[in-house]
Amino acid sequence: MNVIVTGSASGLGAATAIILAKAGARLVINYASSASDAEATAQACRDAGAAEVVVVQGDVAQDEDCRKIVAAATHWGRLDALINNAGTTKHVAHDNLDGLSAEDFQRLYGVNTIGPFQMVRAARALLEAGAKESGRAAAVVNVSSVAGLTGIGSSLAYVASKGALNAMTLSLARALAPLIRVNAVCPGYIDTPWFTKGRGAAAAQQVRDTVKAKVPLKVASTAEEVAALVCFLATPQSCNMTGELVRMDAGLHLVN
Template identity: 50%
Template structure:
């Protein structure tokens, strides 16, 4: 049996969806994990139980990444428990669903609330974890969206917040090298509860059908698909930093080309 200490991952917003799938994958690969939630306590406890079943030691902490004190408290608890942080996954996210036909839903308060979690919360978690990530020669993975790369998504403030996250990823990759690698994953449509809660089941089914009809690979990502990419960026991508990895089934290519007959 190896005497090496288990590596430690801090994963925000890890009660459900991509965050929970990432925590479970890392738990099964020998990591200890922080399970963080803001509202979904029952789901967070289920995620924690699954990670423990996979062999991980876990911490379960409620915390709002928009609050700097919560970010620092989570990091302090992790370091007190395990003495190290090897990876930070900034997965906590927030949106509103409203397009150009619903401008009244997109007031300044919507921007403030979304930026507070998606952009400021990401920065605050990086700042709190940074001394420990440097000591471990660790890495950061920001869970962004094709919204920030292509200018499409659930709402203008969400799109803008993910664009800001992408720009911050590039800046941090430069400024924290060579001690800490910083990358982002940019999923397209993900088959998670988050989308269903935003637009309802019928709305989600319509969006999913439309996405899969156009995307070159013809399929939306599952939370596990995104977790696969995050795990690779953490464990396997030793020469990769400053990457904005598009996980959109090829949607950024402009949609599926017409088939050209060969005969």
């Protein structure tokens, strides 16, 4: 299995790559700025049994970088899955309308929405080649968020970018069938360094405790737990699924 995972230097992307490596996948590991983390993830994938691992720097908001990331897989002749995991945010209270600028929206849309589109466009030919060779549809998995379904999240700009990604997932699923199927994972809170980097350790712990107290299942999802769902959608186990927005939020959507 040949797979590109964007934003896979750490967190959910790294956990996803390592699960695929255990199944013997060939992987493109992508990072924007954390080269040391990416190399550590790549080594973990090799140790886990990956057939081949290629590390590529690139910002998915830049079309030329998306093409460079995909070019790293061309020598395989095909792709079986593209996992659009790269994402960014800015933490701003939703009632603080002056806390966001047009530039903030443009940056978040550039990475969270335009980036996945550009990656799909760049990878389309290889994904279609993979489908023709294997006899089943190749997979695109967009890592979205419950923020795009419920209007909650780290900022209004983040919510809007993920809502747009969800809508685009549905459109791409129609447009690219039958050779490529497109689904999205919409996690709730994930216990990764994401919140620590954005808010600091104390605030991140407060968010973790608040989430666990609030959600019906009383748990904070780990990167590995969500990655298992991402991998399910990327592999033939989900071969007849397309156009789905799959929520994994420990029941947060059930809370009034």
